[in-house]
Amino acid sequence: MNTIREKLVVEPERYEFSGPPIHQFELARREFFKILGAGIAVLLVAKRALVAQETGPGSGSFHDEELPREITSWLHIGEDGIVTGFTGKAEIGQNIRTSISQTITDELRVPFENVRLVMADTMLTPFDEGTFGSQSTPSMTPQFRRVAEAARNLLIEVAAKQWNVAPDGLVAKDAKVTDPASKRSLSYAQLARGKTLARNLPSEDPITPATEWTVAGKPFPKVEGRAFVTGKHQYASDMRLEGMLYGKVLRPPSFGATLTSYDDSAAKAMGEVTVVRDGNFVGVAAPSAHKAQKALDSIHAQWKEMPQVSSKEIFLYLKKNAQSTSRGHFRKQKGLVETGLAAAAHRLDASYNVAYIAHAPLEPRAAVAQWHDGKLTVWTGTQRPFANRDELASIFHMPESDVRVIVPDTGAAYGGKHTSDAAIEAARLSRAAKKAVQVLWTREEEFTWAYFRPAGVIEVKSGIDADGRLTAWEFHNYHSGTAAIETPYDVAKQLTQYHQVPLVLRSGSYRGLAATANHFAREMHMDGLARMAKIDPAEFRLRNLSDSRIRAVLEAATKSFGWPRKRTREGQGFGLACGHEKGSYVATCAEVAVDRVSGGVRVARVVEAFECGAVVNPDGLRNQVVGAIVQGLGGALFEAIEFENGRIQNPHFAMYRVPRFRDVPEIEVVLLDRKDLPSAGAGETPIMGIAPAVGNAVFDAVGVRLNHLPMVPHGLKAA
Amino acid sequence: MAKSMEIEVNGKRYAVSYPPDTPLLAVLRDELGLTGTKYGCGEGQCGACTLLIGGTPRRSCQIPVSTAAAKPIVTIEGLEKDGQLHPVQQAFLNTGAFQCAYCTSGMVMSSVALLATNTNPRREEIVQSLQGNICRCGTYPRVIEAVQDAAKIMQERGR
Numbered sequence: 016m017n018t019i020r021e022k023l024v025v026e027p028e029r030y031e032f033s034g035p036p037i038h039q040f041e042l043a044r045r046e047f048f049k050i051l052g053a054g055i056a057v058l059l060v061a062k063r064a065l066v067a068q069e070t071g072p073g074s075g076s077f078h079d080e081e082l083p084r085e086i087t088s089w090l091h092i093g094e095d096g097i098v099t100g101f102t103g104k105a106e107i108g109q110n111i112r113t114s115i116s117q118t119i120t121d122e123l124r125v126p127f128e129n130v131r132l133v134m135a136d137t138m139l140t141p142f143d144e145g146t147f148g149s150q151s152t153p154s155m156t157p158q159f160r161r162v163a164e165a166a167r168n169l170l171i172e173v174a175a176k177q178w179n180v181a182p183d184g185l186v187a188k189d190a191k192v193t194d195p196a197s198k199r200s201l202s203y204a205q206l207a208r209g210k211t212l213a214r215n216l217p218s219e220d221p222i223t224p225a226t227e228w229t230v231a232g233k234p235f236p237k238v239e240g241r242a243f244v245t246g247k248h249q250y251a252s253d254m255r256l257e258g259m260l261y262g263k264v265l266r267p268p269s270f271g272a273t274l275t276s277y278d279d280s281a282a283k284a285m286g287e288v289t290v291v292r293d294g295n296f297v298g299v300a301a302p303s304a305h306k307a308q309k310a311l312d313s314i315h316a317q318w319k320e321m322p323q324v325s326s327k328e329i330f331l332y333l334k335k336n337a338q339s340t341s342r343g344h345f346r347k348q349k350g351l352v353e354t355g356l357a358a359a360a361h362r363l364d365a366s367y368n369v370a371y372i373a374h375a376p377l378e379p380r381a382a383v384a385q386w387h388d389g390k391l392t393v394w395t396g397t398q399r400p401f402a403n404r405d406e407l408a409s410i411f412h413m414p415e416s417d418v419r420v421i422v423p424d425t426g427a428a429y430g431g432k433h434t435s436d437a438a439i440e441a442a443r444l445s446r447a448a449k450k451a452v453q454v455l456w457t458r459e460e461e462f463t464w465a466y467f468r469p470a471g472v473i474e475v476k477s478g479i480d481a482d483g484r485l486t487a488w489e490f491h492n493y494h495s496g497t498a499a500i501e502t503p504y505d506v507a508k509q510l511t512q513y514h515q516v517p518l519v520l521r522s523g524s525y526r527g528l529a530a531t532a533n534h535f536a537r538e539m540h541m542d543g544l545a546r547m548a549k550i551d552p553a554e555f556r557l558r559n560l561s562d563s564r565i566r567a568v569l570e571a572a573t574k575s576f577g578w579p580r581k582r583t584r585e586g587q588g589f590g591l592a593c594g595h596e597k598g599s600y601v602a603t604c605a606e607v608a609v610d611r612v613s614g615g616v617r618v619a620r621v622v623e624a625f626e627c628g629a630v631v632n633p634d635g636l637r638n639q640v641v642g643a644i645v646q647g648l649g650g651a652l653f654e655a656i657e658f659e660n661g662r663i664q665n666p667h668f669a670m671y672r673v674p675r676f677r678d679v680p681e682i683e684v685v686l687l688d689r690k691d692l693p694s695a696g697a698g699e700t701p702i703m704g705i706a707p708a709v710g711n712a713v714f715d716a717v718g719v720r721l722n723h724l725p726m727v728p729h730g731l732k733a734a
Numbered sequence: 735m736a737k738s739m740e741i742e743v744n745g746k747r748y749a750v751s752y753p754p755d756t757p758l759l760a761v762l763r764d765e766l767g768l769t770g771t772k773y774g775c776g777e778g779q780c781g782a783c784t785l786l787i788g789g790t791p792r793r794s795c796q797i798p799v800s801t802a803a804a805k806p807i808v809t810i811e812g813l814e815k816d817g818q819l820h821p822v823q824q825a826f827l828n829t830g831a832f833q834c835a836y837c838t839s840g841m842v843m844s845s846v847a848l849l850a851t852n853t854n855p856r857r858e859e860i861v862q863s864l865q866g867n868i869c870r871c872g873t874y875p876r877v878i879e880a881v882q883d884a885a886k887i888m889q890e891r892g893r
Contacts, residue, residue, distance in 0.1 A: 108834025108871050236830055243835035244823040244842060246770020246810035253769035261764070303764055305756050377774045377782055377836040377870045426772075426836030427871055458775035638833055638873060645872025668779035668868065676861040679874045 050139065051091045051099070054207040055173070057166040057214050058089040059158050087141055088155065090119065090162040092170070096190060096204030098123055098130045100159055103143025104151045105135035105398055106424040107432070109698045110635035111151045113238045114231070117632060118156055121230040122163035122223065125190040125203065132238075135422035137404045145399035147430060147524060149597040149696025156231075156631060156694045160222040169214055173206045225629035225690035232690075234634030250426050251396045252381035256451040259383065260289070261304040262444040263311045264454065265297035266464060269661030270520070272318035281313035289448040290314070300444040300452045324519050325659040330368045333472050333493045337514035345497045345513035352476070355487025355508030359478025361547040366474045367536040369495050369724045370655035371467040371520055375673060378426020379461035384441035385451040390417045395438040396425035403435035410439055411446070429646070430524035431465055462666035467656055468525030469518075471495020473536035483548035485559050490537070496529025499596040499703065502537060504559040520658065526643070527699040530596040531650065531706060535724055538592035538707030542714065552591055552711065553578055562595070564626060568602040569593045571685050572624035576604035586611060587619075588716025592707035598695035599627035600687075603644070603704030605680075607712040614730030618648060618678070618709055624685040625701050628692035636697050640684045643701035649674045651706035653728045672728075739803045743768065744812030754800035759783045761799045762809060770810035770839050774868070781867030784840040784847075785809045791847035793866075810839040813846065821891060822846050825884035826877075833871035841867050845881045854885050 048054070091099045100119050106112040116130045123130075133139050135146070167187045174192040175182035178199060186193045193200040225232060242248040267274075274297070279290045282299060288310040289300040297314065301307035324332050338344075356362060382395035391411065397403050400420040408415040425432065437454045445452035456464070476489040485506035492500055494516040501511050545555035553573050560566055572578075573591065580589050586609040593602035606620040625640050653672045657664040665671045706724060713731070714720050721727065736751045741758075743766065750761055757776070762768040762785075771794055774782030778793040785794050788805035813820035819827070822845045832838045841864065848855055848863040855863070860881045869877065 108836075110833065236827065237832065237835075240827050240830070240832075240835075241819070243832055243838050244819065244826045245814055246768075246839045248835070249769065250772075250836065252773065253763075255764075255767055255769065304760055305753065375870055377780060377834070377868060378772070379774075425834065427834035429870075455773065458777060458780075634830055638830060638871075638876070641875055642833055642872035645874060646870065667777055668775050669777065673868060673870060674872065674874075675866075675868060676864050676874050676878070679872075682875060 048211045052093055053209060053211050054091055054093045055166060055169055055210055055212045056089060056091045057162045057169060057216060059087050059162045059216060088158045088162055089141060090159070090166055092166060092203055092207045094204060094208045096125075096129060096202060096207070098125055098203075099133055100130065100162075101133045101140045102155055103135055103140045103401060104155060105146040105400060105422040107146060107396075107398060107428040108425070109151065109639060110237055110632065111146075111155070112424070113235050113635055114152065114631040115155050115159055116238055117231045117233075117235050118159045119163050121228055122160050123167055124188045127230065127235070129190060135400045136419070137400050137421070138419045142401050145402060145433065146428075147398055147433065149599070149699045152631060152694050152696045153598065157222050161216060164223065165214060165216045169212065170203055170206050173210070173212070174201050177201065225694075231631050232629065232688075233632075235632055236634065249423055250378050250381070251383060251394050251423050252378055252426070252453075252455045254383045254394055254423070254453065256383060256385060259451040259453055260300040260302060260444070260448055261307045262298055262300045262441055262452045262454040263304070263307040264440050265311055265314055265316060266460065267295070267318050269318075269320045270323065271661055272320045274316055275319050276317040278315040282310040285310050285313070289444065291444055291447045293443065296440075296443065298440060298444050300448045300450075304455075320661065323661040326371070326655070326657045326664075327659070329371075329470050329519065330472050332519065333470065333516050336516050337493050338516065344515050345500060346511070347501065348510045350508035352487045352489045352508050352510045355506070356476065356478045358480065359486045360481040361544070362476075362478045363540065363543050363547060364476045365540060365543065365722060366472065367532075367539065367722045367724075369471045369473070369532040369535065371470045371522070371658075372525070372650050372654045373462055373467055373656055373671065374429045374431025374465065374525060375462065375668075375671070376427040376429060376431055379456040379458060380432065380437040380465065381453070381455045382437040382441040383451060383453045384438065384445040386446055386449070389413070390419070391442055392419045392421070393438045393442060394421045394423060395435070395441075396428070396432055397422055397435060397438070398428050398430070398432045402433070403438050406435045407438060407442055411442065429526040430528070433524055434466065436464065458668065459666045462671060463663045466521040466523040469495050469522035469529075471529065471532050473532060475536055475540045477540060477544060479544050479548055483545070483550045483555055483558055485544075492529065492533060495532040498528035499530035499533045499594060503562050503565055503595060504541070504556070505561050506559070520656070526646065527596070527702040530594075530699070530703045531647065532724065534592060534594045534703040535706045535710065538594065538704075539710050539720065539722065542590065542707070542711040543720065551579055556593060564600045565593055565595055565602070567687060568600045568624040568626050571687055572602035572604050572622050575624070575683060575685050576622040578604055580606070584608070586716055588712040588714070590708045590711025590713070590715055592704045592711065594703055596700045596703060599625065599697055599700040601625050601700050601704045603708040605705065605708035605712045607709060607716055609713060609716045609731060611717065614727075614732035616652065616713060616727045616731055618652075618680040620681045621705065621708070622683045622685065623701060623704060624687060625697070626687035626689060627695040627697045627700070629690045629694045630686060630688045631694055633686060633688070636686060637684050639697050640686075640701040641682050643699070644682055644705050645674050645679055647702040647705035648678060648709070650724060651709050651726060652678075653725045655725050655728055737800065739800060741799065741803050742806045744808060745806070750799065752799050755798045757795050758797040758799045758802045758807070759794040762794065768809050768811055772836055772839055774837070774840070779866075779868075780837075781840040781844060782837055784843040784867065786843060786847060789847070789850060791844050810842060813842070820846065821887035822849065822880070822884040824887055825880040828883055829876050829880040831873055831876040831880035833873050837867060837869045841869065841877055845877075845884060848881065849885060849888060853888065855881065
């Protein structure tokens with residue numbers, strides 16, 4: 016177990032390059048209907064369209080591979096007329112369950128209530144690399160349109176055959192097929208009865224344009240919302256199987272510590288307690304969590320620790336330990352920056368720091384594992400059910416087909432639930448105890464043993480001419496990542512480079528990845544240049560920006576905000592930022608109130624314009640955009656993981672401050688619905704604009720440039 | 735050592751046997767199967783485990799089961815009456831005041847407690863009452879809207 020656990024250590028932005036093997040879906044047609052019952056099914060067979068725009072550290076040849084054909088989604092119409100869509104994506108609060116259901120409803124022309132979605136179950140759903148990168152909407156919306164449309168046509172064909180007429184004149188609507196000539200009709204349920212009809216279709220068929228959507232594109236409330244407000248929905252942490260035990264894991268005192276001596280005799284003497292030691296892994300399982308904790312506390316263990324980098328010195332460390340660029344990490348150059356700098360009327364060079372932060376999903380990592388006849392089933396909150404399955408199979412030396420991972424709708428993830436830690440722990444304990452075991456991490460474990468958004472240092476050199484046009488742009492990101500690293504502004508002479516640094520803390524994905532850090536540095540820097548040029552920051556950006564989609568969100572945001580605004584109070588300031596990432600576009604305007612005496616910084620008002628192509632569910636989208644702004648305020652103002660000698664110093668909500676009600680400004684969201692463009696994802700990009708918009712507003716208020724995220728962990732004076 | 739006691743939850747009495755210092759949250763979730771009340775931090779900092787003890791909102795992760803035995807306990811599972819949602823639950827649905835919804839039980843219970851003493855709270859009063867409840871998805875503006883909507887529903891239903 017030891018060696019495999021080491022392999023699980025993730026690199027920054029893990030998901031961008033660690034594609035698991037792609038599997039041919041092997042469920043035979045006969046088995047398919049055995050599981051689902053008789054009816055009509057359509058399976059989408061597609062060449063995998065991978066996350067094409069993702070480029071990351073070490074992305075290597077992954078994107079160039081020709082991947083095998085496989086089934087990416089499917090849909091079944093049962094004899095009861097219930098339509099079930101199957102997708103490997105997980106519901107983690109982003110509300111994709113609702114928006115996919117809308118798409119199926121739309122295309123199949125059935126009541127919304129008749130549509131079900133089976134998600135993220137490695138036995139029942141098609142392979143999926145994971146729920147991340149804002150890919151669920153752009154991949155699943157067209158896929159389910161295609162399968163639903165094909166299912167509709169299949170139903171028409173079945174009816175035509177039954178009536179012995181040509182299919183052309185038949186109409187599918189309101190969950191039935193009607194022959195307008197004879198006024199006959201058959202419901203989908205009647206048409207599906209006794210059938211085991213499956214059709215494959217290629218992914219290339221054209222789909223219904225957004226202008227013709229009737230159900231998608233409209234606000235719909237969260238599917239099964241009632242189960243959530245009544246407490247009935249069972250998250251992985253709520254599952255209670257017959258005879259289930261509660262597991263606890265002994266954590267080392269610091270990262271990288273190794274077990275040197277160990278005595279579990281007291282725990283074993285307690286009775287009803289299973290103790291497992293396997294390499295560095297020590298865990299217990301007992302009939303109650305209370306008893307498991309008591310047993311764990313009774314274990315005497317000694318560890319060998321090693322000296323480690325602390326948060327106080329992290330930024331210097333990152334600069335010093337950057338690896339050479341020869342390994343194909345991101346580097347892009349256009350023209351000679353030196354020439355552009357020499358031609359500049361004004362030059363601005365600056366450095367920006369970004370601290371480690373935690374995802375802190377309110378539901379900590381949780382898993383329930385159960386073994387039966389040598390096969391393993393795990394229920395867990397994860398964004399990567401198939402990767403979890405493969406890791407479990409590898410760790411327990413069993414074929415992947417003997418492992419089933421099921422993801423109940425999860426208490427959020429924000430990029431933080433890619434790994435299978437709790438699942439592995441529960442499975443290991445369950446195998447020893449021969450009973451189902453649940454592992455639910457404590458908040459302290461979640462803050463310590465999960466992984467973090469990586470810290471980083473960003474250095475920028477730049478120049479503008481006398482008219483306020485960029486002449487040179489040089490941008491270096493150390494460690495934090497490559498998402499949105501390239502400037503969207505027009506500049507002929509530029510160099511952009513990512514510098515990899517060996518991991519200090521276990522790091523990985525986070526909502527928006529490094530797009531937040533890169534936008535923070537870039538947009539703070541652009542603000543500084545605008546002030547040097549004595550040009551309004553919005554006008555300055557537009558002067559250097561030919562990308563029409565960014566221009567559109569920037570113009571929409573400034574219009575709603577009433578930019579430029581005149582200061583009416585001492586300590587008031589206004590700032591803005593804009594950018595794009597993962598196919599969606601954002602512009603954010605912020606108003607802050609700085610109290611010079613106390614050093615308090617309050618964000619008073621935020622207007623954010625957002626554009627992600629054709630909007631599928633404006634209600635769910637607004638929730639995501641507002642949520643991203645609020646979550647982004649935490650990393651902007653006060654969230655930072657502090658660590659020393661391999662220990663997290665603030666692993667509690669009392670010490671790690673996250674945004675609460677009082678931190679929330681007045682927020683206005685402007686959605687630009689581009690029905691002429693494909694739908695892009697929206698879970699991440701709306702988080703990018705808030706930090707630089709607030710930073711620029713603070714500068715506007717008091718003339719202090721806060722180049723460090725978080726900007727005011729202890730108020731302005733201390734910063 | 736385990737101690738036998740009775741607790742009243744959602745109008746039903748349960749005999750439980752637990753060490754007296756066991757958090758009420760653990761007894762509800764692990765023994766009674768009432769998993770609507772969530773574990774979020776175990777430190778009284780996030781509000782996910784909020785329930786009512788004698789009508790007062792409490793963090794059940796911080797309350798030893800022995801001290802909870804004296805007064806009636808209401809959890810999220812006890813709000814719905816004869817198939818009708820409590821106005822606060824209805825209001826959370828109406829306004830879509832959740833994303834992952836893991837905080838929702840605690841948010842609802844804190845809001846129920848607020849509206850029991852203040853039938854028409856101002857925005858600042860809502861913020862004050864719910865300050866101890868974390869929504870990491872950042873759905874706070876809609877939760878405020880939901881509490882205001884619930885106040886209206888309660889007036890319409892005549893409380």
